[in-house]
Amino acid sequence: MTGIRLTAPAPGWSIDADVVVVGSGVAGLTTALRCAAAGLTTVVVTKARLDDGSTRWAQGGIAAALGEGDTPEQHLDDTLVAGAGLCDEAAVRTLVTEGPDAVRRLIGTGAHFDTTDDGTIALTREGGHHRRRIAHAGGDATGAEISRALVEAVRSAALHTVENALVLDLLTDAEGRTAGVTLHVMGEGQHDGVGAVHAPAVVLATGGMGQVFSATTNPSVSTGDGVALALRAGAEVSDLEFVQFHPTVLFLGAGSQGQQPLVSEAVRGEGAHLVDASGTRFMLGQHEMAELAPRDIVAKAITRQTQLHGTEHMYLDARHFGAEMWERRFPTILAACRAHGIDPVNEPIPVAPAAHYASGGIRTDLRGRTTVPGLYACGEVACTGVHGANRLASNSLLEGLVFAERIAADIVADRPHAGAEAVVAHPVTSPLPSPEARGTIQRIMTRGAGVLRSADSLATAAEELEDLHRGAAPESGAAGPKAVVPGVEAWEVANLLLVSRVLVAAARSREETRGCHWREDRPERDDENWRRHLVVRLTPEELVLRRTATEAFDPVRPSGAADCAAASTTHPTPEEP
Numbered sequence: 001m002t003g004i005r006l007t008a009p010a011p012g013w014s015i016d017a018d019v020v021v022v023g024s025g026v027a028g029l030t031t032a033l034r035c036a037a038a039g040l041t042t043v044v045v046t047k048a049r050l051d052d053g054s055t056r057w058a059q060g061g062i063a064a065a066l067g068e069g070d071t072p073e074q075h076l077d078d079t080l081v082a083g084a085g086l087c088d089e090a091a092v093r094t095l096v097t098e099g100p101d102a103v104r105r106l107i108g109t110g111a112h113f114d115t116t117d118d119g120t121i122a123l124t125r126e127g128g129h130h131r132r133r134i135a136h137a138g139g140d141a142t143g144a145e146i147s148r149a150l151v152e153a154v155r156s157a158a159l160h161t162v163e164n165a166l167v168l169d170l171l172t173d174a175e176g177r178t179a180g181v182t183l184h185v186m187g188e189g190q191h192d193g194v195g196a197v198h199a200p201a202v203v204l205a206t207g208g209m210g211q212v213f214s215a216t217t218n219p220s221v222s223t224g225d226g227v228a229l230a231l232r233a234g235a236e237v238s239d240l241e242f243v244q245f246h247p248t249v250l251f252l253g254a255g256s257q258g259q260q261p262l263v264s265e266a267v268r269g270e271g272a273h274l275v276d277a278s279g280t281r282f283m284l285g286q287h288e289m290a291e292l293a294p295r296d297i298v299a300k301a302i303t304r305q306t307q308l309h310g311t312e313h314m315y316l317d318a319r320h321f322g323a324e325m326w327e328r329r330f331p332t333i334l335a336a337c338r339a340h341g342i343d344p345v346n347e348p349i350p351v352a353p354a355a356h357y358a359s360g361g362i363r364t365d366l367r368g369r370t371t372v373p374g375l376y377a378c379g380e381v382a383c384t385g386v387h388g389a390n391r392l393a394s395n396s397l398l399e400g401l402v403f404a405e406r407i408a409a410d411i412v413a414d415r416p417h418a419g420a421e422a423v424v425a426h427p428v429t430s431p432l433p434s435p436e437a438r439g440t441i442q443r444i445m446t447r448g449a450g451v452l453r454s455a456d457s458l459a460t461a462a463e464e465l466e467d468l469h470r471g472a473a474p475e476s477g478a479a480g481p482k483a484v485v486p487g488v489e490a491w492e493v494a495n496l497l498l499v500s501r502v503l504v505a506a507a508r509s510r511e512e513t514r515g516c517h518w519r520e521d522r523p524e525r526d527d528e529n530w531r532r533h534l535v536v537r538l539t540p541e542e543l544v545l546r547r548t549a550t551e552a553f554d555p556v557r558p559s560g561a562a563d564c565a566a567a568s569t570t571h572p573t574p575e576e577p
Contacts, residue, residue, distance in 0.1 A: 002540055004232040005169045005427040006494060008486050011182055011196040017043040018416055020181060020197040022167045022226065023205030025055035027379030027400035029150040031203050034408030036159055043197050044154065044161045045183055047221045051147045054207045054218060054380065055397070058143025059264035059332060060126055061136035063394035064099040067123045070131045072096040079395060082128045082294045083388020084515035085531050086239070088553035091385035094366055095395065095402050102401045103135065111149035113137045125269040126393035128294040134394045140264050140330045146397065162191060166488055167206065167225055170233040170375060171196060171422035178202050178374025179422040186488055200416035201374055203407055204230065204362065208380040212500045213355035213450065214442040217246055217262045223492045224499035226381035230362045231498060231538040235370045238383045238535045239360030241506040244391050244516045245451045246356035247298035250349065251313035252340060257442065260354050261336040263316060265393050268292055270329065272318035275348060276305055296390045296516040299353040303451045306352070315348035353451050357396060359387040359516065363535065365556040368407035373558055376407045385553040389515025428540045433472040433497055435489035440468065441496050449504055454520045458508045465501050505545055506534045
């Protein structure tokens with residue numbers, strides 16, 4: 001254990017439980033429902049309201065081999081191709097074989113998917129899929145329907161929930177096992193300010209970290225809190241350099257920041273074309289699947305076209321759908337476009353890539369266990385090995401569903417008992433950056449570690465991030481910066497800065513182009529040297545980065561037991577005063 005903690009007041013209140021689940025998307029709520037159903041006292045902690053996570057923003061759907069003629073083996077093949085040689089095949093096989101029944105259980109929970117005239121589930125295609133296997137709801141509101149069903153189930157089960165709560169750090173007992181979390185509740189209510197949930201099992205389902213970039217499809221709560229907490233707790237993270245940029249995000253103008261409206265890949269799956277200002281399709285001849293190529297290929301192609309034409313966006317043309325199809329199949333996207341003055345029934349949609357999904361995260365095994373005993377991770381915050389170097393479209397909701405059930409089964413089998421005393425001996429408190437640094441971090445990451453990267457851009461990003469870190473450290477003497485007052489904005493920026501530094505360190509180390517990691521100075525894929533995973537661990541003294549010996553997803557071992565015989569490098573720790 002590192003002993004590293006965010007600078008924060010001591011907890012002023014506490015709750016005891018068997019399990020605490022942090023996050024309220026498909027991964028978190030599925031885990032919580034399964035644990036509670038088995039009789040475990042379960043607490044759900046979420047950063048905003050129960051339905052405010054990333055799940056409800058998912059448009060396209062959930063991928064599973066449910067259609068006639070489709071098989072898990074075909075789904076596996078498509079996933080492995082998209083993952084560019086870095087998927088863990090055992091994890092993918094688990095996903096695709098357990099996925100169909102997991103979707104059926106989700107339907108049993110109350111989720112309603114769109115159906116055909118004969119009552120079977122309606123399926124569509126998305127990029128990288130050779131078959132129609134994407135189940136959707138409300139046309140393009142799949143995530144919202146899944147969230148609705150799970151939130152209703154949680155409320156019906158009367159689970160203890162703590163909303164508007166930012167998780168801070170992991171609590172551990174004298175033996176280094178998980179003993180709960182500290183958190184800060186924003187606003188008055190049953191709980192307020194910094195408190196603690198004491199539990200021997202903690203499940204992180206906090207979603208992604210899209211807010212490290214200026215433009216993202218992620219909601220404002222996606223600030224990398226789970227990955228940052230895990231790093232401070234001594235857990236390993238892996239593959240953080242693989243950030244997927246969704247190719248078709250509604251372009252709102254130069255300088256637009258924060259969450260941007262997504263134009264689902266399913267629009268291309270139904271036959272929309274990517275064109276330049278003259279109406280010429282530019283994906284033809286670039287990939288056998290044209291507009292339905294894997295997301296990294298389409299995002300790079302759009303970025304290249306914008307550079308070639310000296311513009312900031314391309315267009316998605318679906319005028320041939322007609323008004324009836326737009327209103328029936330994509331009502332959410334249609335409304336979002338019209339709200340911004342674009343009518344896709346009569347004109348092409350301006351689109352550009354934006355940060356979308358983190359393929360890497362906290363390293364787990366097939367039961368969701370991390371390298372810290374008692375700490376689990378699930379959903380986008382986790383790195384199960386399913387996605388490799390690039391996530392296959394609509395595998396994310398399925399991954400959250402399948403591995404949530406596996407985590408719950410593992411916790412129930414272990415039957416943890418509440419009551420272990422949390423111990424923090426001589427904690428190392430990390431200095432807090434100024435809340436105003438949030439925009440600076442986002443601009444640094446967008447310029448230096450966006451869709452297209454290079455040694456020079458990443459080196460500049462690393463230096464600028466290091467300057468921000470050094471500026472956060474209180475110095476002696478009157479000339480030193482004033483310490484930042486602990487609070488939600490400062491804690492979020494601290495998390496953004498930490499995960500940004502780790503992401504850039506991994507991207508600098510990976511000297512090749514693979515999946516959604518595109519190095520302009522290293523444009524070729526290098527399987528001999530780089531069909532490997534990069535694993536990062538934080539200590540109070542340094543950031544330790546190692547490369548695995550093979551492409552295999554290393555077994556997850558308790559902290560400190562990892563085999564470090566493979567090549568490793570160290571970087572100054574983001575938490576070093």
